[in-house]
Structure formats: structure tokens, C-alpha cells
Amino acid sequence: MLRHLARSVSAAALAALVSLAAAPALHAADNERPRVAILATGGTIAGVQAHPGAAAYKPGVLTLDHLLAQLPGLDQVARLEGEQVANIASQDITAELWLRLARRAAAHLADPAVSGVVITHGTDTMEESAWLLRLVLRSEKPVVLTGAMLPATHPQADGPVNLRSAVAVAASPAARGYGPLLLLNGELHPARDVRKTATEAIDTFQSPNDLPVGAASPAGPSFSVSASSIRPAPGGGFDLAALDADALPRVVIVAAHGDADGSVVDALLALPAERRPAGIVLAGVGNGNASAPLLAALERASSAGIVVVRSSRTGRGLVDRNLEVDDDRLGWIAARALSPQKARILLVLGLTRTRDLAELQRLFDEA
Numbered sequence: 001m002l003r004h005l006a007r008s009v010s011a012a013a014l015a016a017l018v019s020l021a022a023a024p025a026l027h028a029a030d031n032e033r034p035r036v037a038i039l040a041t042g043g044t045i046a047g048v049q050a051h052p053g054a055a056a057y058k059p060g061v062l063t064l065d066h067l068l069a070q071l072p073g074l075d076q077v078a079r080l081e082g083e084q085v086a087n088i089a090s091q092d093i094t095a096e097l098w099l100r101l102a103r104r105a106a107a108h109l110a111d112p113a114v115s116g117v118v119i120t121h122g123t124d125t126m127e128e129s130a131w132l133l134r135l136v137l138r139s140e141k142p143v144v145l146t147g148a149m150l151p152a153t154h155p156q157a158d159g160p161v162n163l164r165s166a167v168a169v170a171a172s173p174a175a176r177g178y179g180p181l182l183l184l185n186g187e188l189h190p191a192r193d194v195r196k197t198a199t200e201a202i203d204t205f206q207s208p209n210d211l212p213v214g215a216a217s218p219a220g221p222s223f224s225v226s227a228s229s230i231r232p233a234p235g236g237g238f239d240l241a242a243l244d245a246d247a248l249p250r251v252v253i254v255a256a257h258g259d260a261d262g263s264v265v266d267a268l269l270a271l272p273a274e275r276r277p278a279g280i281v282l283a284g285v286g287n288g289n290a291s292a293p294l295l296a297a298l299e300r301a302s303s304a305g306i307v308v309v310r311s312s313r314t315g316r317g318l319v320d321r322n323l324e325v326d327d328d329r330l331g332w333i334a335a336r337a338l339s340p341q342k343a344r345i346l347l348v349l350g351l352t353r354t355r356d357l358a359e360l361q362r363l364f365d366e367a
């Protein structure tokens, strides 16, 4: 039951888990409980305050065994197996770690005995990881990303209830078919639209173009939206086995703002060819727009073969083609519903498949 977990847990946490597993009542129900794999990556849920009462803390310190040791009885909800995939603050996530995480999730999901996967993750880039997983995982089984806004040592830490709820959701057949779900503050958000909207608030995750698809508690999920209404992964998704982190196209985000010139884009164009990005995502004002000098620099970039995608920094709504900017003339792509950071991920993966602008636009239309 604890086969993966046993490789990394401390003796005390393992003893606690083993003693739970050894309880006769649990033995009786052992085969009936679903199996859930937990992949830990760090974040505030694994964070530790500088000292008791301190606001300052360090994310990505505690290991999964510590987190589980705070949750006696969780083993009664599901048979758990766990892996410490990383222990970082999520701003340090890399393409290599994304693909490693995706491959570990895919391996667990392919196991017929596993009901679902939970991923503990920092909240800062959790929405990006959820979206990447949406694009590369094929399973109908639940994948639930959760984290915390308060570190594990805080008296009001939200991590423990989030992790309990995430295991209950991952164990539930009702959560199948939604793609990766992000769980925080008792809400379940699908990957495409969810974004972190506040620096410190517990209700930081919102789906501004949609609503949460349901609620979650340690008792399990309750869905208000059916799984069939979730859009499939654009382009049918991407073949995880074929992706190589070192060979992924480089795509950068350039922000528009008042008084913006084109110097950032021109600096990118001045790079040696092998370091120049293959794509630029504009985090534009309004409907994906930018100042005349920045638009002119982006036009120079696309003339030099860099794919330009226009997205919006506003946080809500769609970026449509050819409204204020002539995408047809410029050969640019409109990000539609995707935030700049999610548009970047789709462009990275899209460029592994094609450089055809119409095909790339179709991916964004389908997202």
C-alpha cells in the first residue's frame, strides 16, 4: 500500500501511516478503498514560517511525509501512494519539471488500480501546470492540483483541509472527465480559465470567464457543471512521449503598458539566431493591443519569422482577431480565452507541431 511512499518518508511519519494501515477496520476495507497517488512539488502548502507568528516564510520546505503526518485518517479515504517529485517554490518551475511531473502523473493514471492523482503545488504557477497537464494528459481520471495560501506551520494553515479534499476528489468517480482540476478554498476550477487573482487572499483562484465547476470538501466533490461541458484539449492534446524539454521552442511574454516602446522586442531580435525566441506572446492592453512603437517592433519580429500571439493583461474576456489590430495583414494570432501565461504554454507546444499560422490560430480557437 505504501510502496512508493516508503522510499521517501521519515520513520515517524511512516510509523504513523503504518499504524493507521494496521488498524483491523482498515484491513477489512482495504480492497474497497480507491487508490490515490500524491505527487508533491513544494509550494506554500509545504512552507515553513521563519519563526512562530512570522508573516515571512519559505515555501517548499516540508516533504510529503510531513504533510501526510498532519492528516491522520486520510488513509481511510483512499489507499495512498506518494512521490516527492520536487520541493520548490513554484515560480522556479521549469519545462523539464513540468514534463517530469506530467510523466509521473501519466504513469500513475495508466495504472488500472489508481483512481486519481493529487498534485501539491505552489499557487503562483499552479494554473500554468494545470493547463500544461490539460494539454498532455489523456486520462479521464481525476487529476487534482492543490496548495495553500498560508504555510504549513501557520495556525490557520489551509493546506491540510485542501489536501484532504483533494484526495477525496481524486478518489471520486464523479470527478472523472473534467481534466485537471485546481482545488483551493473549497472550489474546483478546470484548467483553462482559472487564474490566481490576488496576492494573499484565500479565494485567490477565480475562473473569470466561467465559474468553478463545483465545490470540494473532505467529504468529496459536488459538481454544478457536467464534465461533458468542459472543452476538450485543443488539437486533441499533445503527445507527451514526444516532448523533450531541451528541444522545446522558446516563447517569451512581452507586456504592453502606457509609454511602451519596442526596445524589449528589438533586444530579442538582436540576440544570436539560436537564442532568439520562436514566439512572442503580447500581454496586451484591452483586447490584446499595444502602443504604436511596440506594435511596430512586433511587426519587425514577425517579419523576422517570430510567431506573435496577442493576449490581454485584463484578466477577463476574449481576445478576438482583427478588431483593433489587423491580424490578417500582420500574420498574428489572437489568444482568445487564454491568459498570457497559458497562451505561452499553448504556443510552445503548438510550435512543436506546426508553424502554420492558421493551424496555430485553430489551437487557440479550440482552447
Ligand code: SIN
Residues within 6 Å of the ligand: 042, 043, 044, 045, 059, 060, 088, 089, 090, 091, 121, 122, 123, 124, 125, 147, 148, 149
Ligand atoms: C509558490 O507558488 O510556491 C509560493 C506561493 C504559494 O504556494 O502560495
